[in-house]
Amino acid sequence: MKEDKPLVLIVDDNTTNIDLLVNTLNKEYRLGIAKNGFRALDYVKKQLPDLILLDVMMPEMNGYQVCSHLKANPRSKEIPIIFITAMSDTENITKGFSVGAVDYITKPFHAAEVKARVNTHLSIKKMREELNNQNIVLERKVEEKTIQIRQMLEATIQATVLTAETRDPYTAGHQQRVSKYACIIAEKMQMTSDEIQSIRFAGTLHDIGKIRVPVSILNRPGKLLKEEFDLIKTHSNVGYDIVKDIPTPWKLGQIVLQHHERLDGSGYPNGIKADEILPETKIISVIDVIEAMSSHRPYRAALGITIALEEIQKNRGLKYDASVVDVCLEYFTEHPELV
Ligand SMILES: [Fe+2]
Numbered sequence: 201m202k203e204d205k206p207l208v209l210i211v212d213d214n215t216t217n218i219d220l221l222v223n224t225l226n227k228e229y230r231l232g233i234a235k236n237g238f239r240a241l242d243y244v245k246k247q248l249p250d251l252i253l254l255d256v257m258m259p260e261m262n263g264y265q266v267c268s269h270l271k272a273n274p275r276s277k278e279i280p281i282i283f284i285t286a287m288s289d290t291e292n293i294t295k296g297f298s299v300g301a302v303d304y305i306t307k308p309f310h311a312a313e314v315k316a317r318v319n320t321h322l323s324i325k326k327m328r329e330e331l332n333n334q335n336i337v338l339e340r341k342v343e344e345k346t347i348q349i350r351q352m353l354e355a356t357i358q359a360t361v362l363t364a365e366t367r368d369p370y371t372a373g374h375q376q377r378v379s380k381y382a383c384i385i386a387e388k389m390q391m392t393s394d395e396i397q398s399i400r401f402a403g404t405l406h407d408i409g410k411i412r413v414p415v416s417i418l419n420r421p422g423k424l425l426k427e428e429f430d431l432i433k434t435h436s437n438v439g440y441d442i443v444k445d446i447p448t449p450w451k452l453g454q455i456v457l458q459h460h461e462r463l464d465g466s467g468y469p470n471g472i473k474a475d476e477i478l479p480e481t482k483i484i485s486v487i488d489v490i491e492a493m494s495s496h497r498p499y500r501a502a503l504g505i506t507i508a509l510e511e512i513q514k515n516r517g518l519k520y521d522a523s524v525v526d527v528c529l530e531y532f533t534e535h536p537e538l539v
């Protein structure tokens with residue numbers, strides 16, 4: 201008997217019926233036999249049949265009860281069950297369907313009918329399995345492609361940022377560090393993986409607009425003139441223009457545009473307040489301040505992490521989101537080295 205033949209379990213307490221069914225099906229199928237409901241459930245625990253022929257009238261546990269048990273178990277619920285019944289009245293047939301049977305055969309049965317029904321339901325089961333497998337393969341392909349596209353997007357953004365940073369060596373690595381620490385804080389704040397992704401990309405790009413600020417201003421030592429600072433402040437809008445049309449599911453343009461906004465409306469470019477600022481931006485803007493203050497700039501020496509943390513603590517709930525500040529203070533007190 202070939203292993204690749206479908207396995208049909210016959211559940212019946214009547215030996216004559218069993219013999220008839222065995223004679224009808226044994227050439228085309230592997231057969232299992234259970235003489236009552238309990239044995240049928242035991243059989244299925246050990247080996248999953250492809251289809252079950254289930255007698256309705258059995259002592260102790262009838263066919264409906266066996267069927268209900270099998271359908272309640274995720275492991276066996278997909279097995280097609282055909283009831284074998286002497287009762288052809290509508291009520292009993294309906295009851296069989298309501299507990300999960302796919303079909304019924306009435307006794308006395310004809311060999312050709314039994315074969316045809318078994319064949320049909322095994323074919324349907326096979327098609328359904330193939331469809332499920334195809335769906336699994338397709339889902340995997342979509343997942344792989346999504347990862348690939350995300351990696352390509354990440355690599356493209358990195359290349360763009362590295363190119364931009366060659367003009368501004370003092371802030372080289374600033375955006376990557378902001379991205380990295382903003383993601384750490386977002387994770388600690390239990391933001392969704394989608395929000396964390398948007399923070400990763402927006403953090404990496406947030407100062408991209410500085411590409412339009414003349415190198416002579418970006419690299420000039422000493423305190424900046426007001427006009428020079430005004431020119432630097434345009435980088436939020438310029439960054440928005442660069443990023444806004446990148447087709448992603450995230451609000452990268454808005455986050456870049458808002459990254460110098462403050463809760464009290466004292467930020468730029470639009471002086472928006474509190475809830476007008478996106479949650480992702482609230483994290484990036486605090487990390488941006490910490491990273492910038494901790495690092496060396498052409499116009500000043502590094503102020504260090506302690507002063508940076510004092511700044512965010514002083515303005516907790518005023519300029520900076522209180523819960524972001526709390527998580528940052530806890531994290532950076534434990535990890536004072538920005539790597
Ligand atoms: Fe900036």
Ligand SMILES: [Fe+2]
Pocket residue numbers: 374378406407488492
């Ligand atoms: Fe920045």
